[in-house]
Amino acid sequence: MSIEQGTLYTQVLLQKDNNLDKNDNLDELPETPAVYAVCGRVNGQPANPRFIGETGNLRAAIRSHFEITDNNADGYTQCFKEFMLSIKIKELVYTLLPGSSPEERSSLKKEWEEKYKPNCNKQLNEVH
Numbered sequence: 001m002s003i004e005q006g007t008l009y010t011q012v013l014l015q016k017d018n019n020l021d022k023n024d025n026l027d028e029l030p031e032t033p034a035v036y037a038v039c040g041r042v043n044g045q046p047a048n049p050r051f052i053g054e055t056g057n058l059r060a061a062i063r064s065h066f067e068i069t070d071n072n073a074d075g076y077t078q079c080f081k082e083f084m085l086s087i088k089i090k091e092l093v094y095t096l097l098p099g100s101s102p103e104e105r106s107s108l109k110k111e112w113e114e115k116y117k118p119n120c121n122k123q124l125n126e127v128h
Contacts, residue, residue: 006095010046013038013090015066020087026066029059029092035108036094037116038065038084046091049118051080054105058094079120 016024035054039046055061065084084090097105 006097009092009094009096011092011094012041013062013092018066018085018087026059026063029062030096031057031059033097033100033105034058034061034094035097035105035112036061036092037112037118038062038080039091039093040083041089041091046093049093049116050083050120052109052112052116052118054102054109056102058096062092083120 011025011029014023014025016022033054033056036052036058037046037049038051038053040048040050042048051065053061065080068085095108097108
């Protein structure tokens with residue numbers, strides 16, 4: 001079976017500990033298998049993808065990205081974690097893949113990585 005990308009959805013991610021208004025919308029995310037990209041935001045649009053992932057539960061995966069974890073992560077992971085814990089606007093782009101297998105989602109994730117080339121570096125994380 002071949003998984004084709006379905007509808008692309010976007011949503012600004014708001015987590016109460018990481019925005020000045022203490023808003024939180026993570027419970028609005030579906031608990032559905034998905035492939036997703038976490039991006040910055042430029043001129044109201046998703047830009048500069050920091051991370052591309054696949055999951056069996058989109059809400060749980062995104063929540064886990066906001067958790068404070070051990071600082072012994074590699075440089076890329078640490079950079080992404082710094083972005084997630086910052087007050088910068090984060091935009092989620094995702095496609096829902098109900099009934100998909102981990103292998104099918106992994107294949108689409110690799111396609112997205114090749115196409116969008118996620119990049120996390122200190123310069124992207126700086127607040128201007």
